[in-house]
Amino acid sequence: MLGGATVLALLVFALLALVYLRPGVGARVRGRDWVVYGGLVMPVVVLTALVGYALFAGERLLAHPDENVPRVAARGEMWVWRFSYPDHPGAGETDVLHIPAGQAVDVLVTSSDVVHSFWVPRLAGKIDAIPGHENVVRIKADRPGAYNGVCAEFCGMGHTDMRFMVVAHDPADYEAFMAGGAQ
Numbered sequence: 001m002l003g004g005a006t007v008l009a010l011l012v013f014a015l016l017a018l019v020y021l022r023p024g025v026g027a028r029v030r031g032r033d034w035v036v037y038g039g040l041v042m043p044v045v046v047l048t049a050l051v052g053y054a055l056f057a058g059e060r061l062l063a064h065p066d067e068n069v070p071r072v073a074a075r076g077e078m079w080v081w082r083f084s085y086p087d088h089p090g091a092g093e094t095d096v097l098h099i100p101a102g103q104a105v106d107v108l109v110t111s112s113d114v115v116h117s118f119w120v121p122r123l124a125g126k127i128d129a130i131p132g133h134e135n136v137v138r139i140k141a142d143r144p145g146a147y148n149g150v151c152a153e154f155c156g157m158g159h160t161d162m163r164f165m166v167v168a169h170d171p172a173d174y175e176a177f178m179a180g181g182a183q
Contacts, residue, residue, distance in 0.1 A: 004050045011042075060104075060138070069138070072097060073108045076116030076129040076151060079158030088178040097166040100174040101144040109135045117153035120166050126152045141168030 015038075018025055026034070073084045074097065083098075085091040086108075099105045109118045111129035119126030123139040141147060151162035169177055 001050055001054065004046060004053070008042075008046050060140075067104075069104050069106050070100065071106045071108060072099065073110075074118055074129070075110055075112055076118065076155075076162070077112040078114065078156055079151075079162040081118070081149070081151070081162070081164040083164075085178060091178050095164065097149065097164060098174065098177060099139065099141060099166060099168050100171045101141045101168040103171065104138050104140045107137050107139055109137060114155050115153055116151045116155050116162070118149070119152040120147055120149040122147050123166065128153060139166075141166070144168050144170050144173075 071086050073086055075082045075084075080095060081097075082093050082095065084093045085098075097107075107118065109127055109129045110133065111131045113131060115131070116129040117126050118129055118137065120139060123141055124137055127135045127137040129135070145168055147166040147168065149164045149166055151159060153159075155162065
């Protein structure tokens, strides 16, 4: 999106510079053509490309139930996140989210008290944690490492302390970690 906006801005700046550096260059083009091609055709082409890319990129964030994707349950409560692992019942509950690197993970997000918002900026978009309702967001860490997560919905006086860590393990290390109990 930033790339598309940059190309569009550079095109507009180039036309503006051309008009200032060579004042008569646009005189041969009718005013109506400037409006039709510069004001209608160009934005339609650019916006169509950007929307197409957004739909393609956004599709990978959606959870598709027929896929064999690991699941993690995230429960927000004042003012902490609790994570459990439905695919690894022996792993118990943790306050750090553990995921395999290089693989998509579906996070089942809910809340036990008020509305929270689960967000790991470097891995995916944010999604609300609503009491009595389960939302699903797909996250993926391309490489092993630690990633910061936050609650992005004001949920009371302790909201600013509602941070958590996501640790992306090498896939083999993740399975060994889960088999040994995540605590």
